[in-house]
Amino acid sequence: MKTTDITVLALIGSPRKQGNTDIMADRLLAAAEEQGAETSKIYLDDYDVRPIGEVCDNSRQRDDPRSDDDFPALLECFLGANVIVWSTPVYWQGPSAQMKCFLDRMSSYFNRAEYAERFRGKGHIVLCAFGRPEQKHGEWITEPMKLTAEVLHGAYLGDVCVSVYEKGKIREMPEALEACRKLGVECVGWVQERRKC
Numbered sequence: 048m049k050t051t052d053i054t055v056l057a058l059i060g061s062p063r064k065q066g067n068t069d070i071m072a073d074r075l076l077a078a079a080e081e082q083g084a085e086t087s088k089i090y091l092d093d094y095d096v097r098p099i100g101e102v103c104d105n106s107r108q109r110d111d112p113r114s115d116d117d118f119p120a121l122l123e124c125f126l127g128a129n130v131i132v133w134s135t136p137v138y139w140q141g142p143s144a145q146m147k148c149f150l151d152r153m154s155s156y157f158n159r160a161e162y163a164e165r166f167r168g169k170g171h172i173v174l175c176a177f178g179r180p181e182q183k184h185g186e187w188i189t190e191p192m193k194l195t196a197e198v199l200h201g202a203y204l205g206d207v208c209v210s211v212y213e214k215g216k217i218r219e220m221p222e223a224l225e226a227c228r229k230l231g232v233e234c235v236g237w238v239q240e241r242r243k244c
């Protein structure tokens with residue numbers, strides 16, 4: 048039940064519903080809800096978010112030439128959240144195209160005077176699944192997202208990166224799911240602590 052005005056939003060980059068990154072996000076969101084947060088989840092693949100079009104070099108003066116698609120509505124959901132959960136599989140040494148399109152399109156807004164303040168102060172979490180056995184494959188996602196949190200004047204609250212390939216196999220990995228649950232609890236505590244300052 049919602050007992051706070053804290054909002055946690057998960058952006059799902061995989062086209063697989065109830066795939067590994069979706070299940071990880073569910074676990075995190077359930078824990079955040081138990082702490083009284085309001086949670087929501089967006090499957091990016093359900094929306095029409097085109098790759099960014101030509102924009103000017105100065106990010107403070109950028110327009111979004113493709114703003115007639117679903118991106119502006121999704122951006123409003125993003126801007127209204129206290130914590131963003133970036134949940135994506137590794138696809139070809141990077142985030143999924145669905146996630147990358149969202150990130151690129153954000154760059155048309157984040158530095159504009161009328162938006163900059165609304166991007167600030169969020170907590171950012173990464174959940175990531177990849178098929179390869181080497182743990183470093185998660186870094187294709189975590190390193191750019193740490194920088195994203197910095198550029199958006201937010202805080203990187205942590206990540207869970209798991210080597211898992213088959214759809215839904217993460218259900219058999221209790222340690223990974225427990226790490227997601229913990230982040231769900233911690234992110235609500237982080238918002239509460241920040242508000243005390």
Ligand SMILES: Cc1cc2nc3c(=O)[nH]c(=O)nc-3n(C[C@H](O)[C@H](O)[C@H](O)COP(=O)(O)O)c2cc1C
Nearest residue numbers: 061066067068136137138139140176177178179211
């Ligand atoms: C198009 C595609 C590209 C992929 N590229 C990589 C990759 O570069 N490295 C890797 O470790 N796994 C790769 N994988 C495996 C996925 O990351 C892995 O199956 C993951 O668990 C999928 O998460 P999901 O169930 O949330 O969709 C790829 C899978 C697909 C379908």
